[in-house]
Amino acid sequence: MDPYEGFREFVRGRQQALMRTAYLLTGDAPQAEDLLQTVLMRTARHWRRLAANGDPEAYVRKALINEHVSWYRRRRGRVETPTAHPPESGRGRDTGDESLHRLALRDALLRLTRRQRAVLVLRFYEDRSIEETAYLLGCSPGTVKSQTNHALGWLRVLAPELADLLRDADPQEAAP
Template identity: 85%
Template sequence: MDRYEGFREFVHGRQQALMRSAYLLTGDASQAEDLLQTVLMRTARHWHRLAGDGNPEAYVRRALINEHVSWRRRLRRRPETPTAHPPDRGRDRGDESLHRLALQEALMRLTPRQRAVLVLRYYEDRSVEETAALLGCSAGTVKSQTSHALGRLRVLAPELADLLNAVDPQEVPR
């Protein structure tokens, strides 16, 4: 029996969705690719156990979040060194692009945990309970982290008020 049986099919079928989540966590396409590749390599080693679990995607998503937080901690210990010529980031000046950039920049200023909660809750449309299970915390922690993160986004990116105010006010207190 092939110990990777089903792994290739899983990756082929879920790679796009997992890549989107990795991108939302990192804010950078190449870092997202590295993050996903790292997690999938580790997952492949344990696939024979995970395949029988019934929900390997939950494991992979949790691993993405954990690995991203781990990378962020390592970066704090080893700060980036400036370069003489930073890369050019050609920006589209359309309203939609500006909102997307403002949101991306504001998300990158949140803590990794707050960003993970927002990605799981609002991008992946997961319930409070699902998010809590993926992050290994209580539903109350998810609610408070969501509230703090949305409040911080309102301060960091006031130009996104319409988008942020669309969040159900019953769910997240201001």
């Protein structure tokens, strides 16, 4: 019996969504690819058990977050020199304002703590509930609420030009 039965199909079907999550966590396409590849390699080793448990995607998403945090902890003492931003792809009908908003949001997200960024990605990009986010991050729902509140507050300070986007976030839901 093939220990990877179903794994290839899972990766083909969910790779784009998982890659977007990895990119939102890292803010860098090559790092996102490395992160996803690392997590998928580990997932493949345990695929039979994960598939039997019924929700391998939840495991992979949690592993992405945990691995991302682990990379940060390991690299904390190293000095890295950032490179120039990759050019926009030119696909779609993007107006200049949308590009500026996207860049402002990306830059502001990268200035948040990794935990705050993970909370915002899970809550607002992946549309996860407070309880799901708490489970994926291994913390309490109250921590998710306070981290969301702090992160949104920092985004309002770091990128006031995104006020329209941030107004959509329900402050009652983020309150501790």
